[in-house]
Amino acid sequence: MVKMKKAVLFLFVIYSNIFSQYFSGGFNFYLSSADSSSQKFLPNFPVTEIGNDNFVVVDNEGHFSTEGKRIRFWGTNAGADAAFPSKSVANILVGRLRKFGFNLVRMHHLDNPWSPKSLLDKIYTRQLIPENLDLLENFIAQLKENNIYVNMNLHVSRTFRMFDGVTAYDSLPEFSKGVNFFDPYIIKLHKEYAQQLLTHVNPYTGKSLVDDPVMAMVEITNENSLYRFWRENKLKPISKDGVLPVYYSNELDEQWNKFLTTKYQTTDNLRAAWNKGRVAFEEGEQIDNGSFEGSRLKNYWFIEQHNGAIADTSIDRTISHSGNRSFNISVQTATGTEWHIQIKIPNLKVIKDSIYTVKFFAKSNSDKDISVSVMNDVSPYNGYGSSAFKLTNVWKEFSF
Numbered sequence: 001m002v003k004m005k006k007a008v009l010f011l012f013v014i015y016s017n018i019f020s021q022y023f024s025g026g027f028n029f030y031l032s033s034a035d036s037s038s039q040k041f042l043p044n045f046p047v048t049e050i051g052n053d054n055f056v057v058v059d060n061e062g063h064f065s066t067e068g069k070r071i072r073f074w075g076t077n078a079g080a081d082a083a084f085p086s087k088s089v090a091n092i093l094v095g096r097l098r099k100f101g102f103n104l105v106r107m108h109h110l111d112n113p114w115s116p117k118s119l120l121d122k123i124y125t126r127q128l129i130p131e132n133l134d135l136l137e138n139f140i141a142q143l144k145e146n147n148i149y150v151n152m153n154l155h156v157s158r159t160f161r162m163f164d165g166v167t168a169y170d171s172l173p174e175f176s177k178g179v180n181f182f183d184p185y186i187i188k189l190h191k192e193y194a195q196q197l198l199t200h201v202n203p204y205t206g207k208s209l210v211d212d213p214v215m216a217m218v219e220i221t222n223e224n225s226l227y228r229f230w231r232e233n234k235l236k237p238i239s240k241d242g243v244l245p246v247y248y249s250n251e252l253d254e255q256w257n258k259f260l261t262t263k264y265q266t267t268d269n270l271r272a273a274w275n276k277g278r279v280a281f282e283e284g285e286q287i288d289n290g291s292f293e294g295s296r297l298k299n300y301w302f303i304e305q306h307n308g309a310i311a312d313t314s315i316d317r318t319i320s321h322s323g324n325r326s327f328n329i330s331v332q333t334a335t336g337t338e339w340h341i342q343i344k345i346p347n348l349k350v351i352k353d354s355i356y357t358v359k360f361f362a363k364s365n366s367d368k369d370i371s372v373s374v375m376n377d378v379s380p381y382n383g384y385g386s387s388a389f390k391l392t393n394v395w396k397e398f399s400f
Contacts, residue, residue, distance in 0.1 A: 036095025045098050048147040056216040075104030081117040083107050084135040090142045098146040106151040113159035124163045141204030149216035156222040168245035178229045179248050286348045292325040309340035321361040321395045359399040364391035
């Protein structure tokens with residue numbers, strides 16, 4: 001079955017005005033960071049330890065649950081230094097979190113390269129720093145005693161060093177993102193780190209994280225997508241405006257070609273499979289009268305104005321990139337919020353697993369920022385692609 005959704009192309013006009021809100025009649029007050037007591041006007045979250053059977057699982061309906069009961073998480077980050085509080089501070093911090101109803105802490109940037117508070121050394125990243133691991137495990141034990149679960153992040157900001165044995169370690173994308181999806185040696189190092197961290201017995205709980213219900217979930221890698229590198233045309237050598245050292249570019253090509261050969265056997269089979277349903281660029285055009293040479297503007301383009309923003313649209317017969325006409329947008333009043341002025345073309349269609357290109361020429365009387373999006377025109381306003389552009393007084397082609 002082909003799944004199809006209606007979409008709309010939006011053009012947002014952006015201005016940089018920023019407005020502040022002022023008020024009077026306020027008063028000073030102080031919230032003690034050491035206060036973990038309960039108050040009558042706040043919900044009460046008593047000290048309750050996570051039990052040995054309180055493992056978090058996903059139930060048949062797709063919800064987090066523990067002991068057969070659905071659980072919802074109200075969480076926060078403990079990033080870098082914050083994940084290694086001193087023992088004198090940890091119990092105060094955890095009590096404060098419990099008081100305000102937090103039941104999950106995300107352990108983030110434990111592998112960071114910029115702070116002394118990290119699990120990894122700055123010279124050799126293949127072993128954990130015992131002193132910092134001790135602080136982390138004490139923190140986790142305190143959280144467990146206060147019924148607060150842990151979201152454990154593995155690969156976030158690890159930066160390989162010379163003695164780690166990683167090829168071209170100093171030329172990898174930031175935090176080795178992308179590469180760690182396909183390079184066997186780097187994958188091996190990530191597994192090694194995960195084993196060291198998750199199987200070490202916490203002296204304060206008597207359990208390793210893999211056996212402890214305090215660990216509700218694990219994030220294997222943070223903000224990392226091989227697909228996105230491909231979408232942005234970055235999976236190529238650095239010398240060709242990509243992000244990969246030649247060694248890894250060749251490695252990825254080799255793996256990819258091996259996969260294609262195994263799956264399709266011949267180039268003809270590959271071509272037949274990948275060209276199925278393909279439409280030539282000109283045949284797939286969905287925007288009628290994109291050159292503005294045809295019928296009246298209002299038949300295709302619509303303007304939305306919100307919260308006092310004012311703009312006019314018209315066909316200009318004196319200025320054009322090609323042909324005899326162009327579409328002119330004249331902004332009289334801006335609010336500083338981009339979506340308050342929208343120029344849109346409704347009733348476009350996008351099909352699952354298909355690739356689309358938005359391309360146009362534009363200029364402005366002075367430097368201006370615009371954003372262009374393909375998205376649903378009704379709730380939940382799903383976005384399928386967007387990009388921001390800077391216009392100058394010279395015609396230029398833009399695309400995404």
